[in-house]
Protein backbone atom coordinates (compact mmCIF):
# COMPACT_ATOMS: atom_id res chain seq x y z
CA UNK A 660 0.00 0.00 0.00
CA UNK A 661 2.82 2.32 0.91
CA UNK A 662 4.52 1.62 -2.38
CA UNK A 663 1.35 2.50 -4.30
CA UNK A 664 1.14 5.89 -2.65
CA UNK A 665 4.80 6.54 -3.17
CA UNK A 666 4.50 5.60 -6.83
CA UNK A 667 1.76 8.18 -7.36
CA UNK A 668 3.87 10.79 -5.61
CA UNK A 669 6.68 10.08 -7.90
CA UNK A 670 4.48 10.97 -10.85
CA UNK A 671 3.32 14.10 -9.05
CA UNK A 672 6.95 15.01 -8.46
CA UNK A 673 7.68 14.67 -12.15
CA UNK A 674 4.78 17.02 -12.83
CA UNK A 675 6.24 19.47 -10.35
CA UNK A 676 9.44 19.60 -12.27
CA UNK A 677 7.54 20.60 -15.38
CA UNK A 678 5.28 23.07 -13.63
CA UNK A 679 7.80 24.59 -11.27
CA UNK A 680 9.28 26.57 -14.13
CA UNK A 681 5.91 28.31 -14.55
CA UNK A 682 6.06 29.17 -10.83
CA UNK A 683 3.93 31.54 -8.82
CA UNK A 684 2.44 34.75 -10.19
CA UNK A 685 4.97 37.57 -10.26
CA UNK A 686 5.62 39.12 -6.88
CA UNK A 687 4.21 36.17 -4.92
CA UNK A 688 6.31 34.88 -2.00
CA UNK A 689 7.22 31.22 -2.42
CA UNK A 690 7.42 28.48 0.19
CA UNK A 691 10.64 28.49 2.21
CA UNK A 692 11.98 25.81 4.53
CA UNK A 693 14.13 27.60 7.07
CA UNK A 694 15.33 24.91 9.41
CA UNK A 695 14.90 21.33 10.51
CA UNK A 696 15.57 20.59 14.16
CA UNK A 697 16.72 17.04 14.71
CA UNK A 698 18.39 16.29 18.06
CA UNK A 699 22.02 15.32 17.44
CA UNK A 700 21.86 12.60 20.07
CA UNK A 701 19.30 10.94 22.29
CA UNK A 702 19.54 8.33 24.97
CA UNK A 703 17.92 5.01 24.20
CA UNK A 704 14.34 5.01 25.47
CA UNK A 705 13.96 8.80 25.21
CA UNK A 706 11.42 10.55 23.01
CA UNK A 707 12.75 12.61 20.14
CA UNK A 708 11.06 15.72 18.80
CA UNK A 709 11.77 16.55 15.15
CA UNK A 710 10.65 19.95 13.96
CA UNK A 711 10.30 21.40 10.52
CA UNK A 712 10.31 25.22 10.39
CA UNK A 713 8.93 26.59 7.16
CA UNK A 714 7.18 29.64 5.85
CA UNK A 715 4.49 29.02 3.27
CA UNK A 716 4.61 32.55 1.90
CA UNK A 717 1.76 32.84 -0.59
CA UNK A 718 1.66 29.09 -1.12
CA UNK A 719 -0.90 26.70 0.30
CA UNK A 720 0.36 23.57 2.05
CA UNK A 721 -0.11 20.34 0.18
CA UNK A 722 1.91 17.99 2.38
CA UNK A 723 4.67 17.60 4.93
CA UNK A 724 6.55 14.33 4.74
CA UNK A 725 9.25 12.89 6.94
CA UNK A 726 11.84 10.38 5.83
CA UNK A 727 14.41 8.39 7.73
CA UNK A 728 17.37 7.38 5.59
CA UNK A 729 15.27 8.10 2.49
CA UNK A 730 12.33 5.98 3.63
CA UNK A 731 9.07 7.81 4.28
CA UNK A 732 7.60 7.21 7.72
CA UNK A 733 5.14 10.06 8.25
CA UNK A 734 3.05 12.44 6.22
CA UNK A 735 0.60 15.16 7.01
CA UNK A 736 -1.78 16.20 4.24
CA UNK A 737 -4.28 18.84 5.45
CA UNK A 738 -6.90 17.97 2.83
CA UNK A 739 -6.72 14.20 3.26
CA UNK A 740 -8.78 12.11 5.66
CA UNK A 741 -7.20 11.16 7.88
CA UNK A 742 -4.66 13.97 7.77
CA UNK A 743 -1.89 11.84 9.26
CA UNK A 744 -0.42 8.63 7.94
CA UNK A 745 2.62 6.81 9.16
CA UNK A 746 4.50 3.85 7.80
CA UNK A 747 6.24 1.23 9.83
CA UNK A 748 9.96 1.31 9.70
CA UNK A 749 12.49 -0.14 12.11
CA UNK A 750 13.24 2.07 15.09
CA UNK A 751 10.54 4.67 14.35
CA UNK A 752 7.40 4.94 16.50
CA UNK A 753 5.41 8.07 15.76
CA UNK A 754 3.22 9.56 18.47
CA UNK A 755 0.25 10.76 16.41
CA UNK A 756 -1.20 12.92 19.19
CA UNK A 757 1.92 15.06 19.33
CA UNK A 758 2.72 15.09 15.63
CA UNK A 759 1.37 17.55 13.11
CA UNK A 760 2.34 19.72 10.14
CA UNK A 761 5.18 21.29 12.17
CA UNK A 762 6.69 18.40 14.10
CA UNK A 763 6.94 14.67 14.65
CA UNK A 764 7.41 13.07 18.03
CA UNK A 765 9.19 9.71 18.07
CA UNK A 766 8.56 7.61 21.14
CA UNK A 767 11.14 5.44 22.87
CA UNK A 768 14.04 5.58 20.42
CA UNK A 769 16.46 2.69 20.12
CA UNK A 770 19.74 2.08 18.30
CA UNK A 771 17.85 1.49 15.06
CA UNK A 772 16.44 5.02 15.31
CA UNK A 773 19.88 6.47 14.50
CA UNK A 774 19.99 7.98 11.04
CA UNK A 775 19.29 10.94 8.80
CA UNK A 776 15.83 12.51 9.16
CA UNK A 777 14.49 14.64 6.36
CA UNK A 778 11.49 16.93 6.21
CA UNK A 779 9.96 17.68 2.85
CA UNK A 780 7.31 20.36 2.45
CA UNK A 781 5.25 20.66 -0.73
CA UNK A 782 2.86 23.37 -1.84
CA UNK A 783 -0.35 23.04 -3.77
CA UNK A 784 -1.01 24.35 -7.26
CA UNK A 785 -0.13 26.59 -8.89
CA UNK A 786 3.46 26.62 -7.58
CA UNK A 787 3.88 22.96 -6.57
CA UNK A 788 7.04 24.22 -4.89
CA UNK A 789 8.79 21.86 -2.57
CA UNK A 790 11.70 22.17 -0.20
CA UNK A 791 13.55 19.79 2.06
CA UNK A 792 16.18 19.73 4.79
CA UNK A 793 17.67 17.04 6.96
CA UNK A 794 19.50 16.36 10.18
CA UNK A 795 21.21 13.42 11.76
CA UNK A 796 20.28 11.78 15.05
CA UNK A 797 22.48 9.32 16.92
CA UNK A 798 21.01 7.18 19.66
CA UNK A 799 23.36 6.58 22.57
CA UNK A 800 23.23 3.67 24.98
CA UNK A 801 25.13 4.33 28.20
CA UNK A 802 26.70 1.34 29.92
CA UNK A 803 24.72 -0.15 32.82
CA UNK A 804 27.88 -1.61 34.31
CA UNK A 805 31.18 -0.11 35.38
CA UNK A 806 34.25 -1.38 33.59
CA UNK A 807 35.87 -4.41 35.15
CA UNK A 808 39.54 -5.13 35.74
CA UNK A 809 40.64 -8.71 35.36
CA UNK A 810 43.94 -10.33 36.05
CA UNK A 811 45.50 -12.63 38.58
CA UNK A 812 43.80 -12.22 41.98
CA UNK A 813 45.54 -12.67 45.30
CA UNK A 814 48.92 -12.77 43.71
CA UNK A 815 52.11 -11.77 45.44
CA UNK A 816 54.19 -9.31 43.46
CA UNK A 817 57.77 -8.32 43.93
CA UNK A 818 59.49 -5.26 42.55
CA UNK A 819 60.56 -6.29 39.07
CA UNK A 820 57.49 -8.49 38.48
CA UNK A 821 55.20 -7.79 35.58
CA UNK A 822 51.58 -6.85 36.25
CA UNK A 823 49.23 -7.91 33.49
CA UNK A 824 45.66 -6.64 33.62
CA UNK A 825 42.69 -6.31 31.30
CA UNK A 826 39.95 -3.74 31.49
CA UNK A 827 36.60 -4.47 29.86
CA UNK A 828 33.88 -1.84 29.55
CA UNK A 829 30.18 -2.33 30.06
CA UNK A 830 28.11 -2.65 26.90
CA UNK A 831 27.48 0.71 25.27
CA UNK A 832 26.86 2.51 22.03
CA UNK A 833 28.97 4.10 20.72
CA UNK A 834 31.90 2.06 22.05
CA UNK A 835 33.44 3.19 25.36
CA UNK A 836 36.94 4.60 25.20
CA UNK A 837 39.20 3.18 27.92
CA UNK A 838 42.10 4.81 29.76
CA UNK A 839 44.40 3.38 32.41
CA UNK A 840 45.74 5.40 35.34
CA UNK A 841 48.50 4.45 37.75
CA UNK A 842 48.36 6.62 40.89
CA UNK A 843 46.14 9.11 39.04
CA UNK A 844 48.61 9.49 36.20
CA UNK A 845 47.22 8.49 32.87
CA UNK A 846 49.24 5.77 31.17
CA UNK A 847 50.19 7.16 27.78
CA UNK A 848 53.18 4.99 26.87
CA UNK A 849 52.00 2.82 23.99
CA UNK A 850 54.30 -0.02 25.02
CA UNK A 851 52.42 -0.45 28.32
CA UNK A 852 49.01 -0.63 26.66
CA UNK A 853 47.77 -3.78 25.00
CA UNK A 854 45.07 -3.12 22.38
CA UNK A 855 42.33 -5.75 22.56
CA UNK A 856 39.53 -6.26 20.06
CA UNK A 857 36.11 -4.73 20.75
CA UNK A 858 33.17 -7.14 20.80
CA UNK A 859 29.88 -6.27 19.12
CA UNK A 860 26.84 -7.87 20.74
CA UNK A 861 23.37 -8.52 19.30
CA UNK A 862 21.43 -5.21 18.93
CA UNK A 863 24.67 -3.36 18.19
CA UNK A 864 26.02 -2.77 21.71
CA UNK A 865 29.79 -2.86 22.01
CA UNK A 866 32.26 -3.80 24.77
CA UNK A 867 35.74 -2.33 24.54
CA UNK A 868 38.82 -3.83 26.15
CA UNK A 869 42.33 -2.58 26.81
CA UNK A 870 45.23 -4.38 28.49
CA UNK A 871 47.89 -2.89 30.76
CA UNK A 872 51.28 -4.49 31.18
CA UNK A 873 54.04 -2.98 33.24
CA UNK A 874 56.88 -3.86 35.51
CA UNK A 875 56.37 -3.14 39.21
CA UNK A 876 58.85 -0.57 40.43
CA UNK A 877 59.47 0.82 43.90
CA UNK A 878 58.32 4.32 42.89
CA UNK A 879 54.86 2.95 42.17
CA UNK A 880 54.31 2.94 45.95
CA UNK A 881 54.70 6.52 47.11
CA UNK A 882 52.31 5.93 50.03
CA UNK A 883 52.80 2.21 50.43
CA UNK A 884 50.10 1.30 47.95
CA UNK A 885 49.41 1.73 44.28
CA UNK A 886 46.11 2.69 42.72
CA UNK A 887 45.43 1.31 39.29
CA UNK A 888 42.29 2.65 37.68
CA UNK A 889 40.51 1.99 34.45
CA UNK A 890 38.22 4.75 33.21
CA UNK A 891 35.59 4.15 30.54
CA UNK A 892 34.12 7.09 28.74
CA UNK A 893 31.28 7.34 26.25
CA UNK A 894 31.42 10.49 24.18
CA UNK A 895 28.94 10.40 21.38
CA UNK A 896 30.05 11.41 17.96
CA UNK A 897 28.10 14.33 16.59
CA UNK A 898 27.46 14.92 12.98
CA UNK A 899 27.72 18.35 11.46
CA UNK A 900 26.63 18.94 7.92
CA UNK A 901 27.12 15.30 7.08
CA UNK A 902 30.69 15.27 8.37
CA UNK A 903 31.67 13.32 11.40
CA UNK A 904 33.33 15.30 14.14
CA UNK A 905 34.08 14.34 17.70
CA UNK A 906 32.85 16.95 20.10
CA UNK A 907 35.01 16.97 23.18
CA UNK A 908 33.14 18.97 25.75
CA UNK A 909 29.42 18.42 25.85
CA UNK A 910 26.79 17.64 28.44
CA UNK A 911 26.50 13.98 27.61
CA UNK A 912 29.79 12.49 28.66
CA UNK A 913 29.44 9.29 30.66
CA UNK A 914 32.47 8.39 32.75
CA UNK A 915 32.79 5.23 34.82
CA UNK A 916 35.75 3.61 36.42
CA UNK A 917 37.13 0.56 38.12
CA UNK A 918 39.79 0.73 40.80
CA UNK A 919 42.48 -1.73 41.69
CA UNK A 920 44.44 -1.19 44.85
CA UNK A 921 47.81 -2.86 45.22
CA UNK A 922 49.12 -2.77 48.78
CA UNK A 923 52.76 -2.89 49.65
CA UNK A 924 53.79 -5.00 52.63
CA UNK A 925 56.61 -2.68 53.68
CA UNK A 926 56.43 0.72 55.34
CA UNK A 927 56.08 4.01 53.50
CA UNK A 928 59.71 4.86 54.21
CA UNK A 929 61.23 1.68 52.83
CA UNK A 930 59.63 0.61 49.58
CA UNK A 931 58.23 -2.90 49.78
CA UNK A 932 60.04 -5.85 48.38
CA UNK A 933 56.95 -8.01 48.43
CA UNK A 934 53.61 -6.68 47.28
CA UNK A 935 50.20 -8.13 47.65
CA UNK A 936 47.66 -7.58 44.98
CA UNK A 937 44.89 -6.96 47.39
CA UNK A 938 41.63 -6.07 45.83
CA UNK A 939 39.77 -5.82 42.62
CA UNK A 940 37.00 -3.32 42.98
CA UNK A 941 34.63 -1.53 40.72
CA UNK A 942 33.02 1.84 41.15
CA UNK A 943 34.32 5.14 42.42
CA UNK A 944 32.10 4.92 45.51
CA UNK A 945 34.27 2.18 47.03
CA UNK A 946 37.52 4.14 46.73
CA UNK A 947 37.35 5.82 50.11
CA UNK A 948 36.70 2.55 51.87
CA UNK A 949 39.59 0.78 50.19
CA UNK A 950 42.08 3.52 50.85
CA UNK A 951 41.25 3.60 54.54
CA UNK A 952 41.32 -0.18 54.96
Ligand SMILES: *[C@@H]1O[C@H](CO)[C@@H](O)[C@H](O)[C@H]1NC(C)=O
Nearest residue numbers: 809810811823824825855870
Ligand atom coordinates in the same frame (compact mmCIF):
# COMPACT_ATOMS: atom_id res chain seq x y z
C1 LIG B 1 43.42 -10.28 28.43
O1 LIG B 1 42.61 -10.55 27.31
C2 LIG B 1 43.30 -11.30 26.31
C3 LIG B 1 42.35 -11.40 25.13
O2 LIG B 1 41.07 -11.81 25.53
C4 LIG B 1 43.68 -12.64 26.88
O3 LIG B 1 44.39 -13.38 25.89
C5 LIG B 1 44.58 -12.43 28.08
O4 LIG B 1 44.86 -13.66 28.68
C6 LIG B 1 43.88 -11.54 29.09
N1 LIG B 1 44.81 -11.24 30.15
C7 LIG B 1 44.44 -11.15 31.42
C8 LIG B 1 45.50 -10.75 32.37
O5 LIG B 1 43.29 -11.36 31.80
